[in-house]
Amino acid sequence: MTSEDTVEGGKPTLEAVGALAGVSRATVSRVINGYSTVKPEMVEAVNNAVAQLRYVPNRAARSLVRRRTQMIAMVIPERTAEFFADPYFAEVIQGAAMYASSTDHTLTLLIESDADPEKTRRYLTGGNVDGALILSHHSSVPAYVELADAVPMVFGVRPLEPTARQIHVVDVDNVEAAVTATRHLVERGRTHIATIAGPLDTAAGIDRVQGWRSAISDAGLTPGPLEAGNFTPASGGEAMQRLLDGGERIDAVFAASAQMAAGALEVLRTHSIRIPYDIAVASIDNNYFSTSSTPPLTTVDLDTANKGAVLVKTLQRLIDGEEVAPFTAVPTTLVERQSV
Amino acid sequence: MTSEDTVEGGKPTLEAVGALAGVSRATVSRVINGYSTVKPEMVEAVNNAVAQLRYVPNRAARSLVRRRTQMIAMVIPERTAEFFADPYFAEVIQGAAMYASSTDHTLTLLIESDADPEKTRRYLTGGNVDGALILSHHSSVPAYVELADAVPMVFGVRPLEPTARQIHVVDVDNVEAAVTATRHLVERGRTHIATIAGPLDTAAGIDRVQGWRSAISDAGLTPGPLEAGNFTPASGGEAMQRLLDGGERIDAVFAASAQMAAGALEVLRTHSIRIPYDIAVASIDNNYFSTSSTPPLTTVDLDTANKGAVLVKTLQRLIDGEEVAPFTAVPTTLVERQSV
């Protein structure tokens, strides 16, 4: 190794790579960006020089000339930590960050400030990012929809109301997921299927009830009673209690979340009701709560980490000006365990 | 359709602001960066122009000339989601992201790839970031310590082994937190205090045992039995069962985490042991598990979101070349509820 290799002035530049490879920096740039017009022998010389110098392109310089920040913001609600018994955000973030790290977009987390909601919007429209992923709660979604043509955006949940302008959303098909879980109950011979629904002012809550209903009527059965919770274990337990108190005959419960199902299971045990013998339970979402409950839950896996990745992919296509469908569905799968 | 460009040709530049304010762009730059040498009337003219044009500095251009990326990486383990019943990471990330958003550093999430651990290190040393926050598990910490003089770094947990080179860590004082919880038990007249410890190959596990011991011996008492778990509710329940099976007299338990305490509480209820009357329980960490258990837990609040903010602050000082203490303690507080 010659002393020329050890550059003193810090990071090697395009210029240095070009000098070593015996070409201009324009050519180095072309090779690095994969232009196919460069002669093979030059490509090789450049690649060798890049490897030898451990050249890494300067993002700021590239950004400046391309007029792209190469950054993507993921907008999440401030109060997230309080609901973090629900691993949802953590999983999306992780999936998105992992996928982003394999591309040349950097993912940055933007926490919505409850005190100053405008701040987030100003950031997004201030040219700080090439695009944004919106994972906010329903209530703040409409405000972002307005910005959707100032900066490319992909939403992680469908808005409750139809939107004036065309937007892009990536999510699981909640109706289908509920159909899958409920149909499984039907196939196991259950005929009196109640539901513990999610909040009925959220898309997930509404869609999952719809799926439950449609699977039941497809089977020629009558829907059992419905009680709603707020996705937490405690609310699931309370809903289960109300279902029991209602006195209607029930041989199965479809719970709109594993957390609520876990709470329901506890209540059922208290009453010495055998699961699945007396009452079978199927739910949606596969996480800590579905695996550590007694018995473990038969549930629909939403592959939330994959949803994170698909969100990023979809946004990148939007940024690149490609045609993107208004809705991209992330596939889900039924996981059979002992509760059915 | 892409022709909504009625806004005077894209983002305003320094040049445009200068033109409107009647000064050179050098002066605008000085005002924006708060140099005190500028005449008040010019400062005002510039500020007005900035407001009027809604000027936002171009980060890439600034980055390029300052030779700073203005980015900070937060390195977290890949397997995080699996342990996400523990809200720890979510809270640190949230605290860090919120604080960072008030500064001109952008926080980016770097998930360690289990498949290619070198990748993360290459990213960090490739000039992509001005500094890094390391929240990895103990096992991978030593590899990062090696990089600590290639790029500024702050660690979220103290390394188990003494390190060759000087590093900087920000964390709660785990010994002190355990002393606080245990002393509270002592003050309420408990004399036979057992502990459900964390994993004894982690700094938090070790330090909390030490705090428990020292509070007990300070009180002139003898330590009760010790059983270790792995911070999950299930492991806490099992440890509690072993404590009971051991047959030693116990009138209090110090659990090294709220999650383990929650598991212990369930086991105690199964045995119809009254809490706190028969056995008082104090723990560490204030989250979903401490508030939703029956009864709610008396526990030490670790203020994890604040830890996230302090991590960022400390790193920024390091980046700015300031003198930083090797250890920065994040303050904790005792929260009294019904379990003691």
Added chain:
DNA sequence: CTGAAAGCGCTTACAG
């Protein structure tokens, strides 16, 4: 105290 000017490290028309 202020401005003209020289870059920071890239990309990309434009010639050849």
Added chain:
DNA sequence: CTGAAAGCGCTTACAG
């Protein structure tokens, strides 16, 4: 196919 050159939008010595 390749290179010389003109910027991208800032900051900061350097004069005045």
